Every structure is written in structure tokens, then in C-alpha cells.
Amino acid sequence: MDRDKSGRASGGIVIGQIALLLAGLGFIEYAVRQGIIGSLYLSEPTRVVREIVALFANGDIFPNLAVTLQEFLAGYLLAALAGIGTGLFLVLVPRAETFFGPFLSALLAVPKVTIIPLLMLWLGIGLSHKIAIVFLFCFFTIAYNTITGVKQTADNHLKVARVFEATKVQTVLKVVLPSAAPTIFAGLRVSAATGLVGALFGEMIASKNGLGNLLVKATSLYDTAKAFAIITVVTVVSVLLIAAIDWLEKKVVLRWKSS
Structure with missing residues (x-):
């Protein structure tokens, strides 16, 4: 009932x-x-739907979507590896957190938008420029969520690991990471959306292709229906990325629990 x-x-x-x-x-x-x-x-929703169909029918969306996803995935994966690694290092080595913590906080406080012109000067307007922007949009959220998750590891679990004479690596893999996983994946989930926005933002500022470039072209021609069609596609892609991370979280967490 x-x-x-x-x-x-x-x-x-x-x-x-x-x-x-x-x-x-x-x-x-x-x-x-x-x-x-x-x-x-x-724009009328029916017209937006027609524009979406046209984007896929004439093939304009595919090369631009591929470019945006390439930029996002490269920057996001680098940010995930660096963010999780940095978070673990700072918590597991207390002196490192004491020394590097203020620098990390200072970098977090720097508005990312103000760095983008400098990135253009250093890296140009190619793929590396967009990857760097995505990295900046994702890294700090992942790093701080990792720090928070690791610090929430129960003392009893760590004591049990010491009783069974687990090595440092075993303690991290079997105790610390499984305990911090929900918080880490929360950071990965939020960063997936913000990272995609970062890729689009970089393309809108300086790019010859990508969904952000398509959006700029549509708005410059006052083609509101096409602009909303591109925004809808981006939204769907963002939802699918978050769903993929949710699926990965279930697989990883269940595997850790079963082990």
C-alpha cells in the first residue's frame, strides 16, 4: 500500500x-x-523547436558541439585530477595545508573573468585557451569539496585502518576516498555545469567555432529563435553530463561499498 x-x-x-x-x-x-x-x-517555443531541428538537419551543430565538448572534457578532466590530488595532498599533509592554504584561498578570490584576457595573451585564442578557462572554472570547486570530504572521514574508520596495519595508500583508497566520495562527486557535479559555461564563455570572447561562437553569431544577427535553440542544446548537454556523473558516482560508490 x-x-x-x-x-x-x-x-x-x-x-x-x-x-x-x-x-x-x-x-x-x-x-x-x-x-x-x-x-x-x-521566441515562440515552436519556432525554437524548428531551429533545433534545422541545426541538426543541416549539420551545423555537430562540428561546433564537438569542439565545445573537446574543450570542456580536456579542461574538466585536468581540473578533476588536479583538484582531487590537491585536496588529498593538503589534508593528508597538514604542514602543506598550513603553507599552501592561504595561496589557494587568494587564487580562489581572484575573479576568473579578469584572467581571461591574460590567458588570450599567453595562450592565444586556440584550444589551450579554452581548456585553461574550463580548468579555472572547475579546479577550485573540486579541490575545496575534496578537502571538505576528506576532513569528514570518521576517526573510528581511521582507527580501524591503523588496527589492521593498513598502509597509507590502503587507508586512502579503502577509507578516505570512499568516505569523501559523496562530497567529491558533489563538486564534480557542480563543476560540470560551470565548466561548460566556461567553455562557452571563452568561445564567445574569442573563437572561430564552438557553440559559443554560434551563439554570438545568432545574437549579432538578432536571430532570437536560433539563440534560444543553441541555449536549449547547451542545457540538454549539461543535463546529460550531470546524469553521466551521477551514473559514475553510483558505480564508484557501490564498488567501494562492496569492497
Whole structure:
């Protein structure tokens, strides 16, 4: 009975969410068609759908999407490795956290947008420039989430590891990382969205391709429908990236728990 009730409740929530979404889209469609909202500011959802279909039909989206994903994945993976490694190092070596902690905090406080012109000067406007931007957008969130997660490791678990004479590496792999995994993956999840925004931001500032470049071209021509179509594609990609990280988290955490 409880399962039936919870199933009906969750089904009702989903139906309500779909109804609210359709009502919002319907209102926008009506408002734009009737001239209540200018088509320069918003576009009819049906027209946005047609633009999305056109982007995929004529193939314009694929090379630009590939470029953006390449920039994002390279910068994100580097940030994940460096962020998790830095977080572990600073917590497991207390003197290192005492020494390097203030520098990390100072770097975190520097507005990332102000560094982008310097990155253009140092790296040009090619792939390395976008990778560096994605790295900056992701690294600090992952590093600080790792630090927080590692510090939350239960003392009892560490004592048990010492009783069984576990090595430092075994303690990290079998105790520290499994305990910190939820917090680390929370940082990875947030960084996935911000990193993609970083890639787009870099492309919008200086790039000859990528989804950000497509978006700039659409807005410069006041093609609102195409701009919203690109934004929709980016949103879907972001949701899929976060879903992939959620799937990876379940696989990793379940494997650690079973071991």
C-alpha cells in the first residue's frame, strides 16, 4: 500500500511538472504571437523547436558541439585530477595545508573573468585557451569539496585502518576516498555545469567555432529563435553530463561499498 501511494504521489508530481512546463511554454507562445512580448526578446517555443531541428538537419551543430565538448572534457578532466590530488595532498599533509592554504584561498578570490584576457595573451585564442578557462572554472570547486570530504572521514574508520596495519595508500583508497566520495562527486557535479559555461564563455570572447561562437553569431544577427535553440542544446548537454556523473558516482560508490 505504501509503495502504491508513493508511486501515485511521484506520478502526480511528474504530471504536475509537465503541466506547469507546458503551461509556461504555451503562455510564451501566445504572448509572442500576440505581440505582448516582442519577438526580439523572446521566441515562440515552436519556432525554437524548428531551429533545433534545422541545426541538426543541416549539420551545423555537430562540428561546433564537438569542439565545445573537446574543450570542456580536456579542461574538466585536468581540473578533476588536479583538484582531487590537491585536496588529498593538503589534508593528508597538514604542514602543506598550513603553507599552501592561504595561496589557494587568494587564487580562489581572484575573479576568473579578469584572467581571461591574460590567458588570450599567453595562450592565444586556440584550444589551450579554452581548456585553461574550463580548468579555472572547475579546479577550485573540486579541490575545496575534496578537502571538505576528506576532513569528514570518521576517526573510528581511521582507527580501524591503523588496527589492521593498513598502509597509507590502503587507508586512502579503502577509507578516505570512499568516505569523501559523496562530497567529491558533489563538486564534480557542480563543476560540470560551470565548466561548460566556461567553455562557452571563452568561445564567445574569442573563437572561430564552438557553440559559443554560434551563439554570438545568432545574437549579432538578432536571430532570437536560433539563440534560444543553441541555449536549449547547451542545457540538454549539461543535463546529460550531470546524469553521466551521477551514473559514475553510483558505480564508484557501490564498488567501494562492496569492497
